[in-house]
Amino acid sequence: MTNNNSYEKKNFRTLIESDGIGRVEDRLNIIDAFLDTEDHVTLEEFISLLRDRGFEYDSDFVKMCLNRWVNQGFAQKKTFEGQPPRYEHRHLGKHHDHMICTKCGKIIEFSDNDLEIMQERIAAENGFHMLQHKMEIYGLCDQCLEERDVLTPLSRAKGGEEVIIREMIGEKQDKARLISMGFRSGDHIEVINNNGEGRIIVGHGLIRLAIDRDSAEKILVDLAPRRRARYFYPGRRKFRNRKRWPFRRFR
Numbered sequence: 001m002t003n004n005n006s007y008e009k010k011n012f013r014t015l016i017e018s019d020g021i022g023r024v025e026d027r028l029n030i031i032d033a034f035l036d037t038e039d040h041v042t043l044e045e046f047i048s049l050l051r052d053r054g055f056e057y058d059s060d061f062v063k064m065c066l067n068r069w070v071n072q073g074f075a076q077k078k079t080f081e082g083q084p085p086r087y088e089h090r091h092l093g094k095h096h097d098h099m100i101c102t103k104c105g106k107i108i109e110f111s112d113n114d115l116e117i118m119q120e121r122i123a124a125e126n127g128f129h130m131l132q133h134k135m136e137i138y139g140l141c142d143q144c145l146e147e148r149d150v151l152t153p154l155s156r157a158k159g160g161e162e163v164i165i166r167e168m169i170g171e172k173q174d175k176a177r178l179i180s181m182g183f184r185s186g187d188h189i190e191v192i193n194n195n196g197e198g199r200i201i202v203g204h205g206l207i208r209l210a211i212d213r214d215s216a217e218k219i220l221v222d223l224a225p226r227r228r229a230r231y232f233y234p235g236r237r238k239f240r241n242r243k244r245w246p247f248r249r250f251r
Helices: 003-019 024-036 043-052 059-072 113-125 142-147 172-180 213-217
Strands: 075-078 086-089 097-101 107-110 136-139 162-168 188-193 200-204 207-211 219-223 247-249
Touching (some): 003 024, 003 059, 024 059, 024 086, 059 075, 059 086, 162 172, 207 213
Parallel strands (some): 207 247
Antiparallel strands (some): 075 086, 097 107, 162 188, 162 219, 188 200, 200 207
16 A cells, blocks of 8 residues: 555544444455555445455445545546446545546546646636536547457447448448438548447438438448547637537438
C-alpha cells in the first residue's frame, strides 16, 4: 500500500470510529482491499477480490460500505453506458477522464492539462462557473481495432461509429433495393443507434434512416477516418448547433 493510501486508511478509521455504525475492523478490511486495487470494479468484482483475501462478507454490507465511501469522498461511483455501476478511488486534488471500449468494456483513464484549461476557458467565455465535469469517450480500444475485420457488415457497427460503405452484397434485387434507399459505395454513414436487435438507426447525409438487420447485413463498411471536430472552432465562443435531420423509415 502506498503512503497516500496509508494516510487515507488512517483518515477513514477516524471517520468510521466517529459515525457509531460499528464493525470497524470489517470495514477497514474492505477499504484496505479497495485501496489496493486501481481498477474500476463492480460490486461483484470487488466481492471476488475480497474472497481472494479470505473474506466472506454479505453483498449488502459491502455495497453499503462502498456507497458510504462515495458519500464520504473516498470513492466515486461511475455508470458507463452498457455497464453496471463501477467504483474507483477518488484522489483529492486530482482529476481524470475515461475512454470506454464499447466492444470489450475496457476502461482507460487519461488526463490532459491543456484539455482542462480549454474547458475552463470555454465555461468562462460563456459566463459559466464550472463546479465539476466529466468526459467519457466511447469507441474501440487498440486491441479490438486490431481484431476487427477490415470490412464488416453495417449490422455489426457500433453506435457512434462513422463508417464508409465499401460494397453491397446479395442478389441483384437486394442491391437494387439498397440503391433505391439512397446508399452508394463510398457514402459516409453515421451509426446513431444499434442495440443488437431490431432496426438500426443511421445518419446518411442530412437524413436519418431506420434499416432492418437483413438489409444492414448486405452493406459492407469500414471505419471512416476521424474528421476534425465539427461543432467547436477555436476562437469562437459558441458550439455550432447541429441541424435537425428529417427521419425516413424503410421496411
